[in-house]
Amino acid sequence: MTEQPVLAVEGLRKTFGDHAAVDDVSFTVPPGGGLAIVGESGSGKTTTARMLVGLERPSAGRVVVDGADRTAPPRGRTARLARARAIQMVFQDPYLSLDPRVTVADAVEEPLRLHFDLDSATRRARRDELLDRVGLGEREAAALPRRLSGGQRQRVALARALAVEPKVLVLDEATSALDVSIQAQIVELLRDLRASLGVAFVFVSHDLSLVRHVADDLLVLRRGRTVETGRAAAVLDGPRHPYTRLLLDSVPHPGWDPARIAADRRALD
Amino acid sequence: MTGTARETLLEIDDLTVRLASGAARPVLDGVALRVARGESVGLVGESGSGKSVTSRAALGLLPAGATATGTVRVAGDDVLTMSAARLRELRRREVAMVFQDPRASINPVRRIGDFVTEGLRAGGTPARAARATAEELLEAVGITDPRRALRRFPHEFSGGMLQRVMIAGALAGGPRLLLADEPTTALDVTTQAEVIAILTRLQAERGTGLLFVTHDLDLAAAVCDRIYVMYAGRIVEEQTAEGLFARPRHPYTAGLLAATPRMGSGEPPRGVPGRPVSLAENPEGCAFAARCRLAAPECAAERPALRLVDGVSVACHRAEEPIHD
Amino acid sequence: MTAVHLERRALLRRLHGGDVMQTAALIVLALIVLVAVFAPWIAPHDPNGLDLSAALGGASGDHPLGTDESGRDVLSRLIYGARTGLLGPLVVVVVSTALGAAVGVAAAWCGGWVDALLSRAMDLVFALPGLLLAIVLVAVFGPGLTAPTVAMSIAYVPYVGRLVRNVAVQEATRPYVQSYRVQGWSGWTICLRHLVPNIAPLVLAQSAMNFGYALMDLAALSFLGFGVQPPGADWGAMINNGANALLQGAAMPALAPGAAIVVAVVAFGVVGEGVADRVAKREA
Known part of the structure; x- marks a missing residue:
């Protein structure tokens, strides 16, 4: 456990006006690790994810990826490319995260062209390899996004993010817009990719029931602050904080008692 | 089963709905469904399964340009053939709907009071009486200071509120049948629990029949007595919530259960291979055959009809065989 | 549910003859363009050929639309008038669309003070009446097609720029644009390769409508005597010229160019709306 973390976040904070969306959040992710950041709407989980990839500038705190400080959004081509090589992101909505005018093949080739100096034959081979890795074939490669289902689009988004060969991949609710039967396919794929590629994953999700199956560590956010953190299995089996317990109880299950949960929620405020 | 003992509120029989053009298969294909007084019935399926179209049909709402055959009876009257005046009366007094996205379904420039009372007012209730009813309802759904809430605008409320x-607006007309189309999908989990608690309590108190449409099997099981599972416009299985979890009979139901992530189990969710049948495809046999582990040659050739197997309604040629995971 | 919705819209469109209108408008525009391009071959007479003996002649086999007060063939002048009638607005639309798109996208993408500065600048131009600007430029550069066209090109920039800015602000928050940022592309590349092409149809719709308005504005300037000078054949100038004939009981010299302007403007409007509808449909 003395390994240098691939992602280290320290005292991260983001304020909009006088409202702190993210307030003093810290965590580390080891190389190839899996961290789940879980919270409800307004918990600051998405803002945190956006700060990790440089889409939002933190008000305070530090983001260190692969040993380099990546706190501020990059300036200049070199910094931009270096940052992109370190950390990538898959967005929630598969229907909005691909340019409707770009074919699947081109969507995957674009980052290859930007980041690697490959001749076109090698690049195409690498593209096909990536698409194959996420379970897409020639037919899908030639298609525009609108011909694909939500699950297929999310596979394209994954292939595109992995094309850069990042050290860390942030998945912002990457499965929540999908049907259950398809979501499970993508979860299987994610487990497989993480195991085989050694990329560290940061899952941002509202769904606690998924956490155990995709992540090793868990961070629970509420109103911008860390409520509880630890090994995923340990937190899920023995939550310490009443809010974590409430979240766990809220997931429908046999013997579910919504009235009691409602009472617990009121007690917490 | 339970429907025979109690008055049946909603009876859908052999409902087939076809779009105006462009679709290879009907959106709904021979759907039959019952909701009795005081009963909570779940209608579960993934996107494109036809679950929303089914629930809307109970209000006489069909996709524009669509043609429907079969019957949709509410308290004995066929919704599909009734006059426009009777249909309006039905929507005002007997059947109400709670939609998925409250922000998109409530007029943002009108006050909450207008929204809750508009059905009552249209039905001839005097303003003062309508307002009193609205206050009671808002109080019943747990809104503090209902009198002030009536004068507020939608943007002043959170999604859960x-x-x-x-829900208060839906209950205002005193409906006997409540349709809820993914009522908590847009909400946070803790808020979902609160809204479900309110919905089920009021439904039980008033003896309202509830048709609960959702993609979430676990939620349906927690809310409903009986569950219908839909796939590609057809009902593929119907049984009690406990029965569904204990022994799903249709391979699709089993697949959905296996695909649902479980908090307590170390077993990862398992995806159902392939993808749902689009409206542009019309497979000859069972619509699920292409994704089914148990599929036999007959499955691709002949469409299985719903039949009773050990007291469970299921549309599968191989329903007698155990489903191995 | 979207498929169902679209189905209904397509049906409604067919019922209400939307497609028929679109097709008709496109045919009209194509005809006007063809006429303008092939004017020397189509026109039966020299548009500037004076024949005072035939002044204000009614419709005849030789002059289907009659002649004006100088005995020039109205049809031929109408046909040649399509050239200046289209050329001016074309320049206005191309220049204002290019400038407006650049300003709008820059404001949207950079945000902050750049946005504030560019937006206020557009407000300023917007507040300045285009016709007034044209008259000022005419005073400086002298009358003709150039000064009014330059003036209108500037005056139309805010119409395009404001639209582009608002649409681009929305588009820039879309995950596909953000994912290109995360991939490491520069703002330039993202805007040129992805953002602009995706908002282009909407801008195009606006430009088609602007074409009609520009045509009308330039015709008005010519009518007022600031634009195309006699004896040049221009629809606006023809109306001005025809006004005298009107007093002498000959309607055609003024009516024909007036009708041509109306038909062209309406056709551009219909096409623009059609494009906008199609964009909205695709978004839905």
Whole structure:
């Protein structure tokens, strides 16, 4: 456990006006690790994810990826490319995260062209390899996004993010817009990719029931602050904080008692 | 089963709905469904399964340009053939709907009071009486200071609070049948529990029949007595919530259960291979055959009809065989 | 549910003859363009050929639309008038669309003070009446097609720029644009390769409508005597010229160019709306 973390976040904070969306959040992710950041709407989980990839500038705190400080959004081509090589992101909505005018093949080739100096034959081979890795074939490669289902689009988004060969991949609710039967396919794929590629994953999700199956560590956010953190299995089996317990109880299950949960929620405020 | 003992509120029989053009298969294909007084019935399926179209049909709402055959009876009257005046009366007094996205379903420029009372007022209730009823309803759905809430606008409420308002509005006409189309999908989990608690309590108190449409099997099981599972416009299985979890009979139901992530189990969710049948495809046999582990040659050739197997309604040629995971 | 919705819209469109209108408008525009391009071959007479003996002649086999007060063939002048009638607005639309798109996208993408500065600048131009600007430029550069066209090109920039800015602000928050940022592309590349092409149809719709308005504005300037000078054949100038004939009981010299302007403007409007509808449909 003395390994240098691939992602280290320290005292991260983001304020909009006088409202702190993210307030003093810290965590580390080891190389190839899996961290789940879980919270409800307004918990600051998405803002945190956006700060990790440089889409939002933190008000305070530090983001260190692969040993380099990546706190501020990059300036200049070199910094931009270096940052992109370190950390990538898959967005929630598969229907909005691909340019409707770009074919699947081109969507995957674009980052290859930007980041690697490959001749076109090698690049195409690498593209096909990536698409194959996420379970897409020639037919899908030639298609525009609108011909694909939500699950297929999310596979394209994954292939595109992995094309850069990042050290860390942030998945912002990457499965929540999908049907259950398809979501499970993508979860299987994610487990497989993480195991085989050694990329560290940061899952941002509202769904606690998924956490155990995709992540090793868990961070629970509420109103911008860390409520509880630890090994995923340990937190899920023995939550310490009443809010974590409430979240766990809220997931429908046999013997579910919504009235009691409602009472617990009121007690917490 | 339970429907025979109690008065049946909603009876859908052999409902087939076809779109105006462009689709290879009907959106709904021979759907039959019952909701009795005081009963909570779940209608579960993934996107494109036809679950929303089914629930809307109970209000006489069909996709524009669509043609429907079969019957949709509410308290004995066929919704599909009744006059426009009778249909309006039905929507005002007997059947109400709670939609998925309260922010999109409540007029943003009108006050909450207008939303809750508009059905009553249209039905001839005097303003003062309508307002009193609205206050009671808002109080019943747990909104503090209902009198002030009536004068507020939708944007002043959170999503969860607004969904409570929608439930109050739906109950205002004193309906006997409540349709809830993914009422908590847009909400946070803790808020979902609150809204479900309110919905089920009021439904039980009033003896309202509830048709609960959702993609979430676990939620349906927690809310409903009986569950219908839909796939590609057809009902593929119907049984009690406990029965569904203990022994799903249709391979699709089993697949959905296996695909649902479980908090307590170390077993990862398992995806159902392939993808749902689009409206452009019309497979000859069972619509699920292409994704089914148990599929036999007959499955691709002949469409299985719903039949009773050990007291469970299921549309599968191989329903007698155990489903191995 | 979207498929169902679209189905209904397509049906409604067919019922209400939307497609028929679109097709008709496109045919009209194509005809006007063809006429303008092939004017020397189509026109039966020299548009500037004076024949005072035939002044204000009614419709005849030789002059289907009659002649004006100088005995020039109205049809031929109408046909040649399509050239200046289209050329001016074309320049206005191309220049204002290019400038407006650049300003709008820059404001949307950079945000902050750049946005504030560019937006206020557009407000300023917007507040300045285009016709007034044209008259000022005419005073400086002298009358003709150039000064009014330059003036209108500037005056139309805010119409395009404001639209582009608002649409681009929305588009820039879309995950596909953000994912290109995360991939490491520069703002330039993202805007040129992805953002602009995706908002282009909407801008195009606006430009088609602007074409009609520009045509009308330039015709008005010519009518007022600031634009195309006699004896040049221009629809606006023809109306001005025809006004005298009107007093002498000959309607055609003024009516024909007036009708041509109306038909062209309406056709551009219909096409623009059609494009906008199609964009909205695709978004839905």
